[in-house]
Amino acid sequence: MPELPARTRPSRWTRSIRVRLLIWYSAALMFILGGSGVALYFATRRAEFEDFDAQIESRARGIAVALAASARSAAECRLPEELARYFGRPKPKPDQPHSEEPGERPYYLIWDSDGAVIDASPLPSAVPLFAPKPPPHDPHKLRWRDRDIWREAVVAGPHGTLVLVGRSTEGVQRHLQHFLARLIAIGSGALAAALAGGWLLTRKALAPIAKITATAETISLQNTSQRIAVEETESEFGRLAEVLNGAFDRLEQALDRQVAFTADASHELRTPLTVLITSLDLALRRERSPEQYRSTLTQCLAAARRMEEVIAKLLALARVDAGLAAQQPQTIDLADLVREVVERLAPLAESREVACSTEAAALQIHGLPDRVSLMVETIVENAILYNRPGGAVDVRLAVDGANAVLEVSDNGLGVPAADQPHLFERFYRVDRARSRQSGGCGLGLAIAKGIVEEHGGTIRLTSEEGVGTRVTVCLPLAPHDAGPVN
Amino acid sequence: MRVLVVEDDRDLGKTLCDALEEEGFSTDWAADGRQGLAKALTRDYDAIVLDVMLPSLDGWTVLNRLREDKNTPVLILTARDALTDKVRGLNTGADDYLTKPFALEELFARLRSLVRRAAKQPAPIVRVGDVTIDLSACRVFKGDAETPLSAKEYATLEYLIMHRGRLVTRRMLQDHLYDEHDETVSNVVEVYIAALRKKLGAEIIHTRRGQGYIVHA
Numbered sequence: 001m002p003e004l005p006a007r008t009r010p011s012r013w014t015r016s017i018r019v020r021l022l023i024w025y026s027a028a029l030m031f032i033l034g035g036s037g038v039a040l041y042f043a044t045r046r047a048e049f050e051d052f053d054a055q056i057e058s059r060a061r062g063i064a065v066a067l068a069a070s071a072r073s074a075a076e077c078r079l080p081e082e083l084a085r086y087f088g089r090p091k092p093k094p095d096q097p098h099s100e101e102p103g104e105r106p107y108y109l110i111w112d113s114d115g116a117v118i119d120a121s122p123l124p125s126a127v128p129l130f131a132p133k134p135p136p137h138d139p140h141k142l143r144w145r146d147r148d149i150w151r152e153a154v155v156a157g158p159h160g161t162l163v164l165v166g167r168s169t170e171g172v173q174r175h176l177q178h179f180l181a182r183l184i185a186i187g188s189g190a191l192a193a194a195l196a197g198g199w200l201l202t203r204k205a206l207a208p209i210a211k212i213t214a215t216a217e218t219i220s221l222q223n224t225s226q227r228i229a230v231e232e233t234e235s236e237f238g239r240l241a242e243v244l245n246g247a248f249d250r251l252e253q254a255l256d257r258q259v260a261f262t263a264d265a266s267h268e269l270r271t272p273l274t275v276l277i278t279s280l281d282l283a284l285r286r287e288r289s290p291e292q293y294r295s296t297l298t299q300c301l302a303a304a305r306r307m308e309e310v311i312a313k314l315l316a317l318a319r320v321d322a323g324l325a326a327q328q329p330q331t332i333d334l335a336d337l338v339r340e341v342v343e344r345l346a347p348l349a350e351s352r353e354v355a356c357s358t359e360a361a362a363l364q365i366h367g368l369p370d371r372v373s374l375m376v377e378t379i380v381e382n383a384i385l386y387n388r389p390g391g392a393v394d395v396r397l398a399v400d401g402a403n404a405v406l407e408v409s410d411n412g413l414g415v416p417a418a419d420q421p422h423l424f425e426r427f428y429r430v431d432r433a434r435s436r437q438s439g440g441c442g443l444g445l446a447i448a449k450g451i452v453e454e455h456g457g458t459i460r461l462t463s464e465e466g467v468g469t470r471v472t473v474c475l476p477l478a479p480h481d482a483g484p485v486n
Numbered sequence: 487m488r489v490l491v492v493e494d495d496r497d498l499g500k501t502l503c504d505a506l507e508e509e510g511f512s513t514d515w516a517a518d519g520r521q522g523l524a525k526a527l528t529r530d531y532d533a534i535v536l537d538v539m540l541p542s543l544d545g546w547t548v549l550n551r552l553r554e555d556k557n558t559p560v561l562i563l564t565a566r567d568a569l570t571d572k573v574r575g576l577n578t579g580a581d582d583y584l585t586k587p588f589a590l591e592e593l594f595a596r597l598r599s600l601v602r603r604a605a606k607q608p609a610p611i612v613r614v615g616d617v618t619i620d621l622s623a624c625r626v627f628k629g630d631a632e633t634p635l636s637a638k639e640y641a642t643l644e645y646l647i648m649h650r651g652r653l654v655t656r657r658m659l660q661d662h663l664y665d666e667h668d669e670t671v672s673n674v675v676e677v678y679i680a681a682l683r684k685k686l687g688a689e690i691i692h693t694r695r696g697q698g699y700i701v702h703a
Contacts, residue, residue, distance in 0.1 A: 263566055267539060270565035274586040275497045281590045282505040299497050 017209075018202045025198050026191065033187045041180055048172050052151070056106065057142060060153045060165040063108060067157050074112040074159040078119040087121035106167040113160030124150055124168065149173075208237035212244065224252040264427035264442075268310045272303040279303070313443040316374060317426070320450035331478050332369050334404055335360035338397050341376045345384060353389035354410075356380075360397035363404050364478040367455045372475075375451040378444040379408045379471050386469070387412030403457075404477050409470040415463040423461055424449045448473075487532040487601050487641065488512045488662040492522030492548065493563065494540050502535065505590050510624070510637035510644070511597070512664050519543025526552050532601045532662060535593070536580075538564040538571070546578055553579040559600035561593075598622060605648040612647050614701060617686050619647055626686070633685050638663065642678045646691060651703035653694060 063079065071077045079087070087108050102122045110119040133143070145152045145166075152166030215228045227248060228241040283296040342358045349356045365372070383393040387410050396407040415423060422428045427442040445461075452459040457475035489511045493499035496517065503513040514529075516522035519540040526534055526548070534552075538545035549560060561582045562575040575583050581603075582596050602608055602621060610622035618627040624640055626633045635643065641663050646654055656675045664674070679691060679699060692700050 267565040270586045271495055271498070274565070274588070275495060275501065277587040278498060278501045278505065278590060282501055282508070285505075285508065285590070299501070303497065 018199075018206055021202050022195065022198055026195055029191055029194050033191060037183045037187050041176075041183060044179055045176050048176060049169075052167070052169065052172050053144075053153070056151065056153045056165050056167055057155075059106060059108070060142065060155045060163055063110075063163045063165065064155050064157045067110070067161065067163065071158060074118065074161050077110050077112070077157060077159060077161045079108065079110075084119075084121065102168070104168045104171050106165055108166075109164040110157065111162045111164075118161065124166075208235075208241075212237070212241055216244065219248060224248070224255055261426055265310075265314055268427070268442075269307055272306040272310070275303040276300050276307075310443075313447060316447050317443060317450065320371070320447060320454060329367050330369065331364050332367055332372055333362070334365050334372070334406070334475075335362050335397055337369065337373055338376055338395060338406065341373060341380055342395055345377065345380055348381065349384050349393065352384055352387060353391075354384050354387045354412075355392045356384070356395065357392065358395045358397075360395070361399055363397065363399050365404050365455070365475050366478040367475070371451045372455065375448045375473070376406065378448045379406075379473070382444055383408050383410040383412065383469065383471070386410070399477065400474070402477055403474045406473040406475070407470060408473075409468060411468040414465040414467050414469055415461070416465050420461065420463060424459070487597075487645065488514070488529070489597060490514045490516060490522065490525055490529075490531045490534045492516045492519065492526075492534065492540065492545070493537045494518055495537075502593075506594075506597075508637065509594050510641040512641070512662065519545065519548045523548045523551055526558060527555060530661065531558050532604070533559045533561060533597050535561050535563055535597070538562060538566065538575070546574070549575075549578045549580060557604070559604045561596060561600060563588075595622065601648065607648050607650070612650070614647070614650075614690055615687070617690055619643065621647070628686055635682070635685065639678050639681055639685075642675070643682055643686075646699060646701045650701050653698050653700050655698035658698070 063083070066080070066083060067077045070080065078084075087102075087106055102124055105121075107121040107123050108119075109117060109121075109123065112118050141156075143154045145154060145164075147166075149169050150166050151169050152164050154162055154164045157163040212228050215226060219226050227245045230238050230241045230245065279296050279299045283293060288296070338360050339358055342356050346356065380393065380395060387393065391410060391412050393408065393410045393412075396409075398405050398407075419428075424445050426446040428446075449459050452473055452475065455475055457473060459474075460472045461469065462472075463469035487510075489506055491499055491502050491506070491513055493502060493515070494517055499515045499517065503515050506513045514525055514531075516525050520542040522534075522536065522540070523543060525531075536545050536548060540548070543551075545562060545564070549562075552558065552560070559581045560579070561584060562580040563584050563586060564571060564575070565586045572583050581600050584593060584596060598621060602610070607621070610620060612619045612621060616629050620626075621644065624644075626635055626640065626643065642659060645659060645662055659675045679693075683691060690701065692702065694700060
């Protein structure tokens with residue numbers, strides 16, 4: 001097989017079914033793993049943040065509740081020491097709240113109704129603090145605020161105060177990052193393991209293909225008898241191997257037929273050529289009498305005629321093999337054509353003392369006149385040649401449904417039953433010595449069959465040895481002629 | 487030398503026989519395998535020219551059946567030149583192989599060589615006394631001078647030389663030198679022997695009275 005230029009064909013890797021399978025397989029796997037990883041990550045993230053929010057909220061509400069219980073005025077709204085410690089040590093100077101960072105601990109801030117800070121834990125300094133809008137007066141409502149990495153909840157405290165509790169989300173983020181890293185690691189590990197498994201699996205699954213390829217590679221013109229060993233007939237590969245073996249069988253048969261045909265054709269040409277060469281060789285070895293020269297020349301002419309006939313038949317066969325494309329089919333008056341052919345063969349029939357009778361109904365078919373004429377001539381000629389003196393050939397043309405039926409029957413020599421199935425094979429002859437005298441080379445019926453089939457018809461031969469032969473040709477009528485003719 | 491030509495093509499068979507006879511062979515022709523085998527089995531031919539593609543019995547079958555009984559040299563003649571056919575021919579017991587078409591000279595030369603080998607006389611040049619016989623060129627010398635012989639005279643001498651040191655009966659000579667259609671009169675052998683003695687000297691061919699002739703080795 002000729003190699004394509006490298007740039008027009010896909011690279012070797014993407015052509016491999018195994019690689020393609022793996023690519024699809026891993027794409028699907030990545031989709032599933034990635035999809036579930038993302039879903040898992042976001043679910044976890046949401047849960048973490050809900051947890052985080054709940055903590056902040058409960059603290060803010062806790063402070064508000066504690067203040068409501070202990071403070072009698074807005075100015076007293078300060079966290080008791082033990083609670084404040086929980087948020088980190090409260091600053092002695094609440095007007096300088098940014099001197100110490102809360103880190104990742106939660107922090108709190110209490111404003112009075114004028115927006116002045118009453119109490120606070122150490123606050124993050126990175127983002128300026130400002131008094132939030134008071135949440136709606138419903139004590140259960142709270143307002144969320146995000147400043148950079150800090151998340152804060154604001155609730156309404158007693159005496160018009162606002163209580164804010166915030167905390168850095170850094171811890172949660174870090175936690176989520178670790179979780180994501182672990183997810184990716186586990187996912188990649190699973191993917192790698194699955195790919196390795198897939199690689200082994202595809203190798204096992206595709207091993208029969210490698211075997212089939214190896215066997216098919218050894219099959220060549222020189223070695224057509226090799227076949228793929230079919231082990232598992234039920235599997236897909238077993239079927240493939242069977243199908244391939246079937247194709248190889250047909251190829252081998254076609255090749256054998258071709259070889260036999262070529263050998264036969266060469267034999268048919270070489271025999272008269274040998275007569276020609278040998279006769280001339282002999283004649284030229286010394287001086288001869290004019291009679292001897294004449295006899296040699298007659299022999300040579302006969303041999304040359306035989307070669308001409310073989311070549312003409314081979315050409316006719318080659319044309320039939322080549323199909324209809326060369327010519328334009330046309331409507332043929334088959335009755336006229338049959339009568340013409342019989343007339344043309346009349347001298348031959350006379351010389352063989354064979355009587356020909358024709359009975360032709362007017363009908364038309366669609367086809368190539370030259371070829372149909374050759375077909376009819378071949379069949380009628382055979383009927384005359386394989387006859388005996390005093391014999392008869394009966395040519396009958398009739399309509400049968402949508403078909404034209406041509407029947408050529410003779411009461412001649414007939415064909416032995418054993419030979420009948422082979423009569424349409426190329427170069428098949430019932431008796432070579434007999435047909436040699438009659439001038440046949442075993443191609444006539446093969447050509448006739450080729451022509452009939454090319455015209456969409458069928459040809460059949462029935463014969464009884466010593467009684468006679470009948471050849472029946474069915475050809476479809478030309479479209480407008482279909483149906484019984486008046 | 488008597489050669490059987492088994493060839494189904496009438497023209498070719500006849501031409502081959504004519505050509506071989508001009509060369510001093512005597513010939514029989516068989517038109518199909520069955521006839522060819524029957525002839526090959528009933529007579530002792532010096533060589534058989536056998537076509538492969540024959541009606542009734544093909545060449546291979548004829549060769550196989552013949553080899554069960556006889557060692558007559560066989561030259562296969564065929565229009566097929568495929569190597570497998572050649573190998574098959576030689577394996578079946580053919581002694582030589584010629585592909586159609588061929589030159590008559592080559593056919594003659596191969597047949598002569600086959601006959602010489604079969605007669606255990608592979609050297610093409612034989613000397614008897616002062617007579618030299620070139621079996622491949624079909625020429626005879628007495629001393630240094632070439633002696634022209636007629637085809638039948640040469641064929642008679644050739645047969646005796648091939649069977650040098652052995653007794654050759656008149657019957658053998660008749661069988662191998664004259665074909666089945668010849669109306670041979672019984673003294674034709676004596677006529678040729680006499681002619682040979684006259685041309686080459688009387689001492690070359692010895693007569694065993696009532697038995698036949700012998701050329702001493």
